[in-house]
Amino acid sequence: MLYPLKFQPVFKTKIWGGDKIKQRLNKQTAPKDCGESWEIADLPETSSEIINGFLAGNSLNELVEVYMGDLVGESVYDRYGNQFPLLIKFIDAKDDLSIQVHPDDEYAQQHGLESGKTEMWYILEAEKNAKINVGFNQPMNKDLLEKHLKYNTLEQILNYMPIQAGNTFFIPSGKVHAICKGTLLAEIQQTSDTTFRLYDYQRKDKDGHLRPLHVEQACQCIHFDDNNNQAIDYKPIKNGYVQLVSCPYFTTNMIEIDEYVEKSYIDIDSFVIYICLEGKMQLKGEFDSETVSKGECVLIPAEIDEIKMVADPYCRLLEVYIPA
Numbered sequence: 001m002l003y004p005l006k007f008q009p010v011f012k013t014k015i016w017g018g019d020k021i022k023q024r025l026n027k028q029t030a031p032k033d034c035g036e037s038w039e040i041a042d043l044p045e046t047s048s049e050i051i052n053g054f055l056a057g058n059s060l061n062e063l064v065e066v067y068m069g070d071l072v073g074e075s076v077y078d079r080y081g082n083q084f085p086l087l088i089k090f091i092d093a094k095d096d097l098s099i100q101v102h103p104d105d106e107y108a109q110q111h112g113l114e115s116g117k118t119e120m121w122y123i124l125e126a127e128k129n130a131k132i133n134v135g136f137n138q139p140m141n142k143d144l145l146e147k148h149l150k151y152n153t154l155e156q157i158l159n160y161m162p163i164q165a166g167n168t169f170f171i172p173s174g175k176v177h178a179i180c181k182g183t184l185l186a187e188i189q190q191t192s193d194t195t196f197r198l199y200d201y202q203r204k205d206k207d208g209h210l211r212p213l214h215v216e217q218a219c220q221c222i223h224f225d226d227n228n229n230q231a232i233d234y235k236p237i238k239n240g241y242v243q244l245v246s247c248p249y250f251t252t253n254m255i256e257i258d259e260y261v262e263k264s265y266i267d268i269d270s271f272v273i274y275i276c277l278e279g280k281m282q283l284k285g286e287f288d289s290e291t292v293s294k295g296e297c298v299l300i301p302a303e304i305d306e307i308k309m310v311a312d313p314y315c316r317l318l319e320v321y322i323p324a
Contacts, residue, residue: 018094025295042084119189127182174223
């Protein structure tokens with residue numbers, strides 16, 4: 001029988017990365033300037049390695065191929081095959097990320113890419129005056145955008161918002177966005193590593209070269225009619241859950257525990273991922289108990305019907321699965 005699976009993080013050094021993944025999320029092997037920690041991933045160049053139980057040493061991709069619907073859910077396997085459909089990250093922005101956009105599924109299919117890239121952010125920490133960009137601050141079209149790009153005034157038309165810990169944002173494909181300096185967040189996204197940069201502050205890479213832009217591709221991908229740029233409004237429920245996001249690619253709930261929560265997955269034909277944002281808990285069921293602490297993720301295979309989560313003494317989590 002399968003059991004809750006934990007994975008070895010894959011660290012990504014970035015020109016804008018810092019040290020909070022190591023310092024705040026207890027990942028002591030994270031390198032200097034670590035911008036991303038890929039917690040659960042299945043891309044051609046990176047498939048997460050299991051670190052617990054009898055399957056330790058196997059990759060996530062190998063498990064999907066062997067266990068298929070028992071691991072991911074029958075409907076999920078029918079839809080995605082051997083490709084695990086989500087990528088879970090922590091991101092530490094010591095400096096601003098580029099102004100960027102991700103393609104949708106239609107564009108990806110037409111151009112031979114893995115998939116589109118819809119994502120969401122949960123802000124873990126925000127320094128004083130930290131902000132993010134989500135969308136534009138005025139009605140926009142391709143001609144007007146290209147004019148601002150030509151005259152280097154793009155930042156004047158972007159919708160910047162101040163942020164604090166707990167803020168949550170949904171970033172569908174086609175939405176112009178940027179994570180700005182002083183931000184530590186958890187990201188849930190489709191399995192894709194495709195990003196088109198509109199603007200990068202004339203920033204140079206470690207070799208002194210300007211980083212490439214992808215203006216033509218970005219303009220083809222932007223959904224100019226999407227004006228929903230606000231943070232998600234929610235109120236946590238102790239020892240219960242509140243839904244943050246539900247879209248065709250993932251559903252994400254917030255769970256806070258100071259006692260225990262019993263979860264039944266009978267009605268969910270999907271794996272479930274828990275991202276521990278704060279505190280610690282014990283997972284119990286028809287398997288050896290598993291501890292999950294701040295900065296860790298765990299994957300509950302679809303064949304597991306129920307578990308019990310016991311706070312130790314408090315835990316805040318994101319719960320993620322693929323909707324039917």
